[in-house]
């Protein structure tokens with residue numbers, strides 16, 4: 001399998017190169033040159049397949065030529081070494097809990113897979129690679145946890161000071177070892193700008209080998225398909241496929257689901273559940289794509305004003321607006337509605353969602369009201385403890401703190417404060433390499 005550059009289709013690379021480089025030239029995202037199709041005989045017999053086997057069957061199509069089967073199997077085993085249960089809340093609503101990984105967010109799946117692939121590809125190389133990542137909260141922790149102790153790889157994380165939750169901050173500042181965190185005096189956009197400046201600094205890239213661990217990297221994007229197959233494995237009514245609502249920010253997650261659908265996974269409809277950052281809901285209404293500055297909301301991991309994976313969604317549908325609209329709709333949910341949803345979910349099902357899951361639930365609920373014969377799944381993308389105060393306020397009940405978080409509270413934050421100034425940041429990069 002080769003991957004082509006969406007901005008320059010003649011540029012084709014294998015999985016190894018796409019993983020190491022992150023982006024193609026002209027900042028183009030890599031995209032599979034064909035979509036594998038999985039036979040119904042496999043799709044309708046997943047119930048009896050072990051999760052690892054499902055993961056391998058899917059990922060082997062994309063990665064197979066780039067590493068030995070044994071290596072891929074081992075990486076996948078470590079990638080999904082935690083539960084991904086489908087929890088039924090009512091006769092029509094279920095949630096797929098993606099937060100049982102080490103940093104309690106679905107990003108663990110992609111980050112663990114990418115870190116191990118990159119570690120494998122860097123083996124025996126005489127140079128180190130530096131993974132540079134800007135985070136609004138969850139990516140940093142998942143990347144730190146995924147990459148800690150991976151030989152040949154250094155990780156530099158930038159996060160906006162005072163704008164991530166306490167648990168998120170501890171997760172991204174307490175790994176130590178090959179992970180360095182910078183607390184930037186500025187916004188998430190400032191962090192992202194510093195990262196972009198570093199990537200386009202050709203003099204710097206002669207001195208340090210930089211790559212990105214954001215969801216544009218195929219090694220983070222592709223493994224997310226796995227849990228859509230695991231959801232289907234656990235879905236009881238095989239005659240009536242689910243509607244799936246995905247809390248969306250950069251659109252990597254939902255795009256992986258749409259890819260699975262194009263490979264034959266039965267799904268009746270996708271809902272991209274957004275907060276008040278409503279670029280895609282507006283696009284689906286008007287056909288006009290108008291990027292905006294990101295707005296801060298209760299579901300901060302989805303505060304994205306120009307979702308970078310959306311070009312991949314368009315590519316999956318050959319940019320055919322009508323067929324995209326038939327398969328995917330999008331809702332924008334305000335903070336007020338998110339709070340109300342957190343309360344309703346507790347009242348209706350005695351279930352504590354997190355603000356991202358609550359956005360997903362409300363968008364699903366609106367769809368189900370209009371489509372009485374359907375039933376669906378919303379993805380729970382983070383554990384409620386990551387947004388403790390909000391969740392406790394609106395659900396009216398305290399969150400049970402998992403052990404991994406209690407342990408975190410005993411660790412000491414270690415980060416370097418830095419102004420949002422590229423020359424300063426550049427000096428730091430050269431110092432710590």
Ligand SMILES: *Cc1c(COP(=O)(O)O)cnc(C)c1O
Pocket residue numbers: 105106107138139215247248249250251252253254301302356381382
């Ligand atoms: C990153 C994240 C999202 C958004 O996922 P995208 O792939 O960027 O659309 C949603 N919820 C949580 C908790 C996240 O961390």
